[in-house]
Amino acid sequence: MERYTTYIHQLPKWPILELRWDQLADNLAEVHLQQDLLLGRMQHLGFSFRRETELKTLTEDVLKTSEIEGEKLSSAQVRSSVARRLGMDVGGLQTVDRNVEGVVEMMLDATQNYRERLTQERLFGWHAALFPTARSGMRSIKVGAWRTDDSGPMQVVSGPHGREHVHYEAPSAERLPQEMSTFLDWFEEENERDWIVKAGLAHLWFVTIHPFEDGNGRIARAIADMALARSENRPERFYSMSAQIRQERNKYYEILEQTQKGTLDVTPWMEWFFGCLERAIKGAEVTVAAVERRGRFWESIATLKLNERQQYVLGLLLDDFEGNLTTSKWAKLTKCSQDTAARDISDLVDRGVLKRNPGGGRATSYSAVEPGLV
Numbered sequence: 525m526e527r528y529t530t531y532i533h534q535l536p537k538w539p540i541l542e543l544r545w546d547q548l549a550d551n552l553a554e555v556h557l558q559q560d561l562l563l564g565r566m567q568h569l570g571f572s573f574r575r576e577t578e579l580k581t582l583t584e585d586v587l588k589t590s591e592i593e594g595e596k597l598s599s600a601q602v603r604s605s606v607a608r609r610l611g612m613d614v615g616g617l618q619t620v621d622r623n624v625e626g627v628v629e630m631m632l633d634a635t636q637n638y639r640e641r642l643t644q645e646r647l648f649g650w651h652a653a654l655f656p657t658a659r660s661g662m663r664s665i666k667v668g669a670w671r672t673d674d675s676g677p678m679q680v681v682s683g684p685h686g687r688e689h690v691h692y693e694a695p696s697a698e699r700l701p702q703e704m705s706t707f708l709d710w711f712e713e714e715n716e717r718d719w720i721v722k723a724g725l726a727h728l729w730f731v732t733i734h735p736f737e738d739g740n741g742r743i744a745r746a747i748a749d750m751a752l753a754r755s756e757n758r759p760e761r762f763y764s765m766s767a768q769i770r771q772e773r774n775k776y777y778e779i780l781e782q783t784q785k786g787t788l789d790v791t792p793w794m795e796w797f798f799g800c801l802e803r804a805i806k807g808a809e810v811t812v813a814a815v816e817r818r819g820r821f822w823e824s825i826a827t828l829k830l831n832e833r834q835q836y837v838l839g840l841l842l843d844d845f846e847g848n849l850t851t852s853k854w855a856k857l858t859k860c861s862q863d864t865a866a867r868d869i870s871d872l873v874d875r876g877v878l879k880r881n882p883g884g885g886r887a888t889s890y891s892a893v894e895p896g897l898v
Contacts (some may be wrong), residue, residue, distance in 0.1 A: 531784050533695045533732055539706060541725055542789045551798040555720055558805040559756065565812070566762050574760065575612060576815045580843070581761045581808070582606045582635075586627050589745050589766035592773060597624050600840065606632070626653035627742065634746040635761050638753035642711050644704065650743055651736050660738040670704070671737045673697040678734055691781050694734035703733045711747075719755035723748040724797035725790070732784055745769070752801075762811070768804035776800075818842045821892060825877055833858040834868055838877070841892050848881065848889035 532538055566574055583603045590597050601620045605628040607613075620628075630650040640646070652668040659665065671678060678694040695703055707729055711722070727748040734740050745766050753759060769776050775796065783793040821842060830838070837854055847853070854865035869890060872878040878890045 531693060531732075532786065532788055532790075533703075533784075535788055537788055539703075539710075539729060540788060541729070542787075542791075543721075543794060544789065544791045547791055548794055548798065551795060551802075552718065552720065555798050555802050555805070558802050559720075562762055562805050562808055563756065563758075566760075569812075569816075573812075573815055573819055574762075575610070576818065577762055577808075577812055578760050579603065579607055579610060579612060580811050580815060581764050582610075582628075582631065584767045584811070585749070585761065585764040586624075586631050587767075588764060588770040589631070589742050590627060592745075592766065592770050592776075593741055597627070599843075599846070602628060603843065622656040623654075626656050629653045630743070630746050631749065634750040635753045636759045638750050638759060642708060642747065642750065644708065647704075647735075647743065650746065651739055654739045654742060665737040670700040670735050671697055678737075680734075691777075692734075692784050694732070700733070700735050704735055707733060711751075719751050720798075720801070721794070723751035723755065724794050724801075726751055727797070728780070728783060728790060728793055731780065763805045763808035765801060765804050768800050768807060772800055772803075814842075828875060828877070831868070833860060833864075834872060837868075838872075838892065849878075849891065850887075850889050 566577065569577070583599065583606050586602045586606065587597055587599060598621070601624045605620045605625055609628065609632050630653050633646075633650070648668040655665060655667050658667045666672065673696055677696065679690055680692040680694075681688040681690050683689045707726075710729075711726055727744045730744040730747055731740055736743070748765060749761070752765065753761070779793055779796045783790055786792075821838075833854075837849070837857055840857065841849055851862055851865045851869060854860075854869060855862050858865065858868075860868075869878060873880065873890070876893055879893050881889045881891055883889070
């Protein structure tokens with residue numbers, strides 16, 4: 525197996541990370557501008573629109589931080605879990621698996637309780653929440669504690685057995701107590717000039733230490749989100765860094781590997797981080813537009829009496845619904861009979877809430893009528 529002998533955590537001055545501020549100043553200023561523009565726009569929206577945007581953003585954040593690691597969660601379950609914890613009545617709340625609850629619990633603790641200190645105990649709690657069964661897939665892992673080297677050094681590898689490519693090798697387990705103590709002290713120091721800068725550095729620093737057997741990427745992104753919440757001094761999240769990283773996953777891993785095998789000058793990493801964050805903030809416009817469309821839709825049918833099944837499926841249909849809405853899918857989603865599903869749908873079609881899509885027969889599907897046309 526190929527090995528690299530030098531990673532940044534092995535350099536003499538680690539963990540003193542260096543930045544070329546003259547090269548980063550414009551990028552950082554643009555991020556701050558976009559951040560201010562988005563927050564300004566959100567202030568002009570009504571409370572219900574802001575709450576719905578936050579629900580949609582946090583749901584996306586939880587889904588995408590897991591997707592980056594190859595784990596696909598149920599969108600409906602995540603939305604239900606987030607809504608419950610935010611005290612929102614969204615109707616049709618789902619029974620939620622423990623692993624989904626764990627990711628949601630971690631992400632909301634990081635952002636809603638952003639003022640609270642980041643401590644070893646808090647990180648252990650996040651890790652235990654991520655792995656409620658103390659297993660990662662089929663593998664048993666040590667939960668709520670730093671990793672050990674019992675099964676060899678912690679490495680990030682790819683490729684078939686016997687021809688593995690080592691992307692990264694983390695510090696030995698014996699170094700973890702001191703490494704994490706230094707990291708946590710730095711994170712809570714008041715001398716950092718900018719919490720957006722600290723978000724990028726913290727993300728890199730934490731995944732470089734790689735203190736847990738699994739879940740390091742998700743926890744690193746939660747720490748970055750916590751720092752971003754501190755930069756805005758508010759718990760509401762209106763953009764998802766994890767969703768943007770998911771879109772740029774290949775570049776993310778590429779710049780991460782280059783940085784961890786490079787020097788202590790991490791300016792290229794921060795340039796990418798600022799750019800990714802800027803694109804995430806600009807991408808929030810799509811979320812806001814979707815929330816406004818959803819709000820207009822509900823306003824347009826406010827006088828109609830709908831049963832719980834209809835309210836639930838319409839809510840899903842307006843929130844990144846996967847595939848086409850058919851009678852069979854309606855029946856499965858609401859746990860009702862095909863006949864009941866057909867009656868529910870027919871009623872909504874007759875009242876102009878749903879429309880039949882082109883095609884027919886057993887493949888007949890339906891979509892919501894655009895707001896203002898109901």
